[in-house]
Amino acid sequence: MAIKQVMFTFPEHLIKEPIIYNLSQKFKIVPNIRRADVTENRGWIMLEMEGAEEEIERGIAWVQSQGVRVDPVVGDVVEG
């Protein structure tokens, strides 16, 4: 089993969608929200996902396909 920490950033049209619920239903992943800030027109969530490594990757690909931006929680690590 693997644990991955990621940040989801939601555009306005996805704020009302139950993305995290669907993620846990479609894939064998346990999402664990650690920090979040959601308003009526945008939002982000930092969470840990626990599951098989391949399943986590498939889950992330699905979340991205829905229009959610997925980043490492440490922000960009490529520096100038």
Next chain:
Amino acid sequence: MSYAKALRCRKCGREYPLEAMNLCDFCLSPLDVTYDYQQVAKVLTRENLDNAPLSMWRYRDLLPTDGNEVDLGTGYTPLVKAGNLGRRLGLDQLYIKNDCLTPTYSFKDRVVSVAMTKALEFGFETVACASTGNLAASVAAHAAKANLRACVFVPSDLELGKLVSAAIYNPTLVTVEGSYDDTNRLCAQLLQKYKWGFININLRPYYAEGSKTLAFEICQQLGWRAPDCVVSPAASGLLFTRIWKGLQEFSMLGLVGQVNTHMFVTQAAGSSPIVRAYEAGSVHINPVKPDTIARSIAIGNPADGYYALMVARQSGGGACAVTDDEAISGVKLLAETEGIFTEPAGGVVIGSLAKLAAQGIIKKDDLVVALITGAGPRTQEILTGIVKAYRVQPTTESVAEVLGASVK
């Protein structure tokens, strides 16, 4: 002996031992080094500092290291009164902090020197980073000095000049096929797989502290005072927040008076998530896909963006972005007026400074320090059409003929 006490979560305040970690286990927020300031106050005096060696390590009492420093001779770079540029911009007290003049030609030597020292203390055998230029060179150089293996990850489309500036120190150089985002993701995964000291990830709390020395030097070089305004470039936002932390620490220790410095954050318009959030009056940093020639500050999802935004607001400062053309104009203006050849990030600072002065946001009599954090030669490919030479025969007559009345 270090006076560092613990790592503390910036959000929830939980404390952790001084280990190689960068995120709070509970809320995934960044960790900062805290110090025993009462003890520091007993040893750190103006007199001691005035007599200390001209190096960033003169401030070691406010750095989190115990071991022998990995030092290439970084620090105490010139703070020059920029009279010519000041006259052009209508600023009477403009200073340039010239951090082009470090061992690998950028301010990254300050942060890497501290992080590399910690890497040795922690017993890492390999240090790593992902970079588009300056950081790669600095990590490779310091690893060479420290006898550590350096793994440097760079995008596969990196310009030859930047590859050479890292490769000369003989690191393990890895070019990553794929996008900027792919490189980010890969490095985050590698961190979990290998027991490496990732200079700007698991060593980040220590790495960050090196930036404070820029603020310390500025105060000392100004004769123990904080400037009225600081104009700084921002990528991850880390430098900007640590300049502020450095000013606050000096004030708290009584080395300077109350800090009334207005902090101005500047970015390239093609990668300006912090400036956009400032202008929108938002507390959200909306990640962007970087698209600018100022690659040394092209970070789309800045780790310290929110905190940089707070510093700009709380200090009564501001934010400014400029186009790539304006940045190039800034590079040229600084070279033509002050004889300093900066990279595009410095052009962003000068271009933004010009705008802020023209708008009256920065006032004529403010004591302003603009941070120039990297040298230009590594990025000369951005400057096209500037070589306009006169062609003459090797005779004095030919020179007189070609240059005409302008030669006396």
